Amino acid sequence: MSMAMKKLFLASILILFFSISANSKNFKRVENSEEGYLNWMKRMSSRNHSNFMEAKNKFRPCKIIKVDQNPKFGDFISVKKAINSIPLFNPCRVVISVGPGTYREKIEIPATMAYVTLEGAGAARTIIRWDDTADRVGLNKQPLEQKAPPPPAGATGKQAVALRISADMAAFINCKFVGAQDTLYDHKGRHYFKNCHIQGSVDFIFGNGLSLYEGCHLHAKTNTYGALTAQKRESMLEETGFSFVNCQVTGSGALYLGRAWGTFSRVVFAYTYMDKIITPRGWYDWGDKQRQMTVFYGQFKCSGPGADYGGRVSWARELTKQEAEPFISLSFIDGHQWLTSF
Structure with a gap:
């Protein structure tokens, strides 16, 4: 046998060996797919909260301060x-x-000013308004973020944050947040939103908070495309994510439920009504196909024309009751420890 033939023969044996090894691994993967999936679910739905301090609160006020545009009151x-x-x-x-x-x-x-409650006369009666955008500069030449008129969807520098919440253990009850691109910056910490109205166009709930949205109205306002969430979980070790329970999604345009801002982005919708504005695919990987293997996007018993799961991306999931359980109660944010009864 010539030297060339020997090399070809050895190469064939190596190719055959690697093929058998690969097939063996594939066979093993198929055999253990259910067990592997359950382990993956357990890791992705973990709510250890080890990165957060012990939850505590002070409920009874020691002081009440009144604000009124009439100084007499x-x-x-x-x-x-x-x-x-x-x-x-x-x-x-x-x-x-x-x-x-x-x-x-x-x-x-x-951040040091803990235990503060802002109490208005109603979302339609007490309004705090500002109109800066990300491409404006203040006296210190630094960009400002706030509420502003709606820009075209995805316009650069036109983000206008109505609220940024970076505190741990913060609750918002019967509030209304109105903006366009990047309305609510759910930055970090454990947060509870109940019966709130949140309006925007692109990524109008975004950040890396560990947050439960219960009974909220999520309203998209765009003539083109938009995205409801952009959750920024970057590691499996981060116990963050957004959970929407008993909410409703309405509005105009074509809306993604979420975009994978973070590599391990995590968002769940449960018992939520979705209008026809939701795109059939439901989710977007931020242009990075690798994120399809690490994100956790799920639905559980949602309703409405936009909730049809048949057209969803293959890397989103229709959750079982057991899989949805960690996301749909106050325990998701340790709420029983720091919230009163709502």
Whole structure:
């Protein structure tokens, strides 16, 4: 046998060996697919919360501050001045009661100022409004983020955040957040949204919070395409994600339920009504096919013309009751430890 023939023969044996090895692995993978899937589900739906501090709260107020545009009826005429009157390291619950009217202010509550409640006269009566966008600059030459008129979908530099929440253990009840691109920056921490109205166009709920949205109205307002969520979980070790329970999704345009901003992006919709605006595919991988193997996108007993699971991407899941269980109660955010009964 010539040297060339020997090399060809050895190469054939190696190819055959690798083919058998690959087939053996594939056979093993098929045999254990159910067990592997269950293990994957367990890891992806984990809610260990080890990265968060022990949940605690102070429910009874020690002080009530009244804000009213008529100085005769309040302690302050602006929300900002009321917040500035609170100690920077606040030791007890302070309620700021804000009277009816439109307050043109950019509000910031410092991270050290815990146990603060803003209480309005109703979402339609007490309005805090601002109009900066990401491509505007302030006096310090730094970009600002806030609420502004709707730009074209996906326009660069036109993000206008109505609310950024970076605190741990924060609740929003009967609130209304109105914006367009990037309306609600659910940045980080455990959050609870109940009976809220959230309106936007592209990624209008985004960030890396561990958040439960219950009974909320999610309204898209765009003439082209849009996306409801952009969740930014970057690692399996991060116990973050968005869960929407008993919500409704309505509006205009063509809407993705979510885009994979993070490699391990995690979003679940349960018992939620979805209007026909939801695209059949439902989800977008942010242009990175590798994320299809790591994201966790699921539905459980959703209804409406946009909830049809038949056209969904193959890497999204219709969850079983057992798989959905970790996401659909207050325990998802340790809520029984830091929330009163709502």
